[in-house]
Amino acid sequence: MKKPYIAITFGDVSGVGPEIVLKTCLEKRVYDVCNPVVIGDKKVFERAVKDFNLELKVNVISKLNQGKYQLGTVDLIDLDNIDMNDFEYGKVSGQAGKAAYEYIEKAVDLYYNDELNAIATSPINKEALKKGGINFIGHTEILGSLTNVADPLTMFEVDNLRVFFLSRHVSLRKAIDMVKKDRLIDYIERSIIELKKLNVKGTLYVSGLNPHNGENGLFGDEEIKEIIPAIKHCQEEGLDVYGPIPGDSIFYKGFGEKCSGILSLYHDQGHIATKTYDFHRTISLTLGMPVLRTSVDHGTAFDIAGKNIADPISMIESVVLAAKYGEYSKHRN
Template sequence: MTRPIIGIPMGDPAGVGPEIVVKALADEALYTKARPLVIGDAAVLRQALRFCDLTLQIQPIEQPAAGRYQAGTIDLMDLANVDVAALCMGEVQAMAGQAAYDYIERAVTLAMDGSIDAMATTPINKEALKAAGIPHIGHTEMLGHLSGSADPLTMFQVEGLRVFFLTRHVSLRQACDLITTERVLDYLIRCTAAMERLGIAKPSFAVAGLNPHSGEHGLFGHEEDEQIVPAIAAARAKGLNVVGPVPADAVFHFGRKGAYDAVLSLYHDQGHIATKMVDFERTVAVTNGLPFLRTSVDHGTAFDIAGTGKASSVSMTEAILLAVRYAPHFIKGTR
């Protein structure tokens, strides 16, 4: 198969995104598997190369098909939307938030028209987005809005563990209220379809418990018996391969060992902690339910070290490679 074109919006210019991009693309081996295309700003990338003491050549291009995609060269769609002289590394700025949004918006356009085969995103800053007046709290919400996709699914993958999230950026109190039979069943149906699109036939799922010991039949809470168990029963009646609720202190361990293809986590930190404790740097986020494939690093803008060249590019590399792995299931044509 032809190496897929992976679009890489470079993220918040004041964060570590540009640095991890240039570091990842300095690896010649990456070019044997992918055609990486950066969507960003040439001046910011040149600055990142200086921070990281790298000498890669930047090649601005107008369309993805014009790229060289050769080691030693960074193919870039240059939006030229950052005043580097006014950019303060490691600080929240409206200019940086707007620029980060612009890169994502252009990447979505390219993915929707088939010019790129997948997207691997870099860190953005929620406060910078707010300062720029962007009405979305994060990548998932932006991608859903820009592509016209309702409630996209977030999946984390690290080693043999895949984790989906029933709730994401809401308070723990709100998350508990969102754990309903209808919602759990809907997610199990859609998560199964998402796994099948990633090439995993008849995937098996475990649903994590909410309460200690999954509630012990009402001793430590009633959510399992009243909401989760009925949802699992309904899913199984539809032919889905689902078990649970499995206590949260064990389900992720068994998932990593291969007992199930994926785990449905009930709230943000329940699954985040489990995956990041396996390997923080190699945890990759995958957004399902979009018309295109999107993977992402699973860390933030790291403002405390932005501009120092210290940021690790491991997660960026892993995100690109996972996009390469799953891209064949999304590619509609051959370039």
């Protein structure tokens, strides 16, 4: 069976991205499941190999079929977009922000114009993006723009638990205001479509919003007015969805074999549950686009950048998960 091609982006080179990416390329099980190609800057690669005492060679390529895909050799697409005279670990940098965007842009180009199956991204920095003239707040928005998808879905996976999010980076007050019947119907429908693309079977569970699902309106009426009507509508349409299940028990139930995934109603509801279970192995997926993207769920960690202490486990798991779902790309739009 042909191994999938997975692009791994350097992310913000002033952070831990290059370190965790190159340490990932020393992991045998990564090469066992995929053909990884790194998108970055050769000069940064060489600096990282020296700084972190890594036994790695580089093979610069422009097409995926030029790669060696051998443990110990990094197949690198060199965008040559970092001036090392201005390079520094641990600092917000406009050139690093702009370069991080260009790595993502190149990965999407490889999907459309080569044989790339999926993208695994390392962290970027919102402030650096802005300083570099990139008017996006993060990966999801960048990828949505590059693939012409208005509202990609975010899903976390840890162990056999999968969690979607009705809202992401908004205030809690606004997140509550976004719990509306029509939005829930849309997200339930699209979440089930994406789970089918991933070949995941089972029922989608929908979380409640208020304590004990509001206790019939005593602690809030969103369940009565918005959530239950949305679920009933989807059930009448033949969708395999169940809920609402109170937020204090749904994630425990989500590990059951009958559950395909959970729709969390706001950012921290799902983040707290997954990261408490296993912080380093909680992987973020961006779905609903032509190309699948996985990501570590930690930041650029400027405070430890360049110190050779960054743990690559989340990056490794991200690449392995991208390979697991490599067939997702057959659903090209």
